Amino acid sequence: MPHISIRNLKVSYGAHNVLKDITVDIPDGQITAIIGPSGCGKTTLLKSLNRLIELQEEVKVNGKVLIDGDNVYDPQADILSLRKKVGFLSQKPCPLPMSIYDNIAFGPRIHGVKGKQILEQIEELEKHCPNNEVCPANTRNTARTHKNGEMDLLVECYLRLAGLWDEVKDRLRMPASKLSVGQQQRLALARTLSVKPEVILADEPTSSLDPVSARLIEEQFQMLKQNYTIVLVTHTLRQARRIADHAIFLYLGEMIEQGPASKVLCAPCEAKTCAYISGEIS
Amino acid sequence: MLVAAAFAGSLAFIVILALYLRSKPILDTKPLSELLLNSSWLPSQGSFGLYPAILSTLYVTAIAMMIAVPLSILSAIYLAEYAKESLRRRVLPLVDLLAGIPxxxxxxxGVLTIVPFVAYIAPVVGSLGIPAAGAGRYSTGFSLLAGGIVLAIMVFPVIISITVQVFRSVPFEVREASLSMGATQWQTVKHALMRVALPGIAAAVILGFSRALGETMAVLMVVGNVFIVPSSVFDPAYPLPALIANNYGEMMSIPLYDSALLLAALILLLIILMFTLAARLILIRIERRVTVG
Structure with missing residues (x-):
């Protein structure tokens, strides 16, 4: 699992400095929650980890983000493989304008994964999740005989992994936009996982969901953290307390405090963190 | 207001009816097949074959669209998806300006630049032996190709500005979703954005197409206006709008002449109507396909 270190990261939009000199390490194989009041730069910090931030106009990034020792802002860095490695889950689920099936197949297809590679990917996935039945034996056998069988199997595995399979297995060719928002978010999760990321960035992934769907996503994260490093921006302290192992508190673009979630979220050292936790600033 | 709306709605039918009534004299005296399929246009001898003009109209429009559609869609994609905001802000008004030129x-x-250009390249292209390019024939430059190029340039701004708007209206999150999986920008455009934008692009092309079909003045000035069935893109042609504009009001002493020209107008209108209708149907099918996914 990759190790992420952020060193002196400064991000500004035009003349507005959003992140001021952030230096922090993100632990591997854990859920790290980034918390803080609105507009403190949580999403900016998250999106700078896989350079999605560069889609904004007039954005300037200084400093380093090291993933396994390689600076992602190096001019020679391969942005496509970076984004493949560091997946992103947005606040509002946005299904690609295609069928449920194609939403999952999209990633493997654009990266040219086919045939045997797909089966290898599935085997790898099974090794990661031994106690979770992502690939039942009977579907595995049909995969060898059917046309596009491998891709069908891959789609099924990831939909199972995201806990969506049973709800959509009879309507895979339906446009993904017809799903409920909660289902769309699990679809987005399955889609993100389909390109074999090692890190998952999630930007308030449950904020537009109903409580039941939100819970499903949280449970998925708990399960996934064995194999992925998860960075989660969250608005709700309760969610951070429920699932985070590590926490980073940002305030007005500065990192005030970071450490194990139990400490930062329950017994913080800094006055500002205390004020935020107790609800004095929000 | 209801009356006004009803009037606007029935205007097309009123125009068609009027044109039909005025072209009735010639329809009564000559069989329709002769008028549509005969190639000789000798009004003083009572011969009114519209075939070359109908063909010229379709050819010149087809050439224009073949040039305009790929170029303008690609430029629109560049402006909407690749160019920086500052460049887009500067270029789009210039494109819109093109639409306003009379x-x-x-x-x-066209007469000053495109026509000499076509005359210059005609022998060169002709010697390549491409069937539609006329083997080594001399061309004055006043030709189908010149008409097509000028029309294409007139259609550019229509297609470009609508297509740019269509792309800009696709939610930002679609790009983010696709790019965050490691897709390249082109894969994002081709596989994700294009699906959302397709109905809008089709509408833009249709609008450009109907503009090209009916455009009169610019085409008339560069297309040569010779009443023949063009056999190469370097041949002159005589599209229906030019035919009507050049001759209506003159030589009205010749029997059936004005009736023949009004028939030409009716045919032009019906062609445009037919294509617009067909385009509508295609658009509905595309939209259905996009929503079905």
Missing amino acids: PVVYGVW
Whole structure:
């Protein structure tokens, strides 16, 4: 699992400095929650980890983000493989304008994964999740005989992994936009996982969901953290307390405090963190 | 207001009816097949074959669309998806400006630049032996190709500005979703954005197409206006709008002449109507396909 270190990261939009000199390490194989009041730069910090931030106009990034020792802002860095490695889950689920099936197949297809590679990917996935039945034996056998069988199997595995399979297995060719928002978010999760990321960035992934769907996503994260490093921006302290192992508190673009979630979220050292936790600033 | 709306709605039918009534004399005296399929246009001898003009109209429009559609869609994609905001802000007004230039100016400009250019390349291209390019024949430059190029340039701004708007209206999250999986920008455009934008692009092309079909002045000035069935893109042609504009009001002493020209107008209108209708149907099918996924 990759190790992420952020060193002196400064991000500004035009003349507005959003992140001021952030230096922090993100632990591997854990859920790290980034918390803080609105507009403190949580999403900016998250999106700078896989350079999605560069889609904004007039954005300037200084400093380093090291993933396994390689600076992602190096001019020679391969942005496509970076984004493949560091997946992103947005606040509002946005299904690609295609069928449920194609939403999952999209990633493997654009990266040219086919045939045997797909089966290898599935085997790898099974090794990661031994106690979770992502690939039942009977579907595995049909995969060898059917046309596009491998891709069908891959789609099924990831939909199972995201806990969506049973709800959509009879309507895979339906446009993904017809799903409920909660289902769309699990679809987005399955889609993100389909390109074999090692890190998952999630930007308030449950904020537009109903409580039941939100819970499903949280449970998925708990399960996934064995194999992925998860960075989660969250608005709700309760969610951070429920699932985070590590926490980073940002305030007005500065990192005030970071450490194990139990400490930062329950017994913080800094006055500002205390004020935020107790609800004095929000 | 209801009356006004009803009037606007029935205007097309009133125009068609009027044109039909005025072209009735010639329809009564000559069989329709002769008028549509005969190639000789000798009004003084009572021969009114519209075939070359109908063909010229379709050819010149087809050439224009073949040039305009790929170029303008690609430029629109560049402007909407690749260019920086500052460049887009500067270029789009210039594109819109193109739409405001009067056709007669395009015509003059075509005569001064495109026509000599076509005359220059005609022998070169002709010697390549491409069937539609006319083997080594001399061309004055006043030709189908010149008409097509000028028309294409007139259609550019229509297609470009609508297509840019269509792309800009696709939610930002679609790009983010696709790019965050490691897709390249082109894969994002081709596989994700294009699906959402397709109905809008089709509408833009249709609008450009109907503009090209009916455009009169600019085409008339560069297309040569010779009443033959063109056999190469370097041949002159005589599209229906040019035929009507050049001859209506003159030589009205010749029997059936005005009736023949009004028939030409009716045919032009019906062609445009037919294509618009067909385009509508295609658009509905595309939209259905996009929503079905």
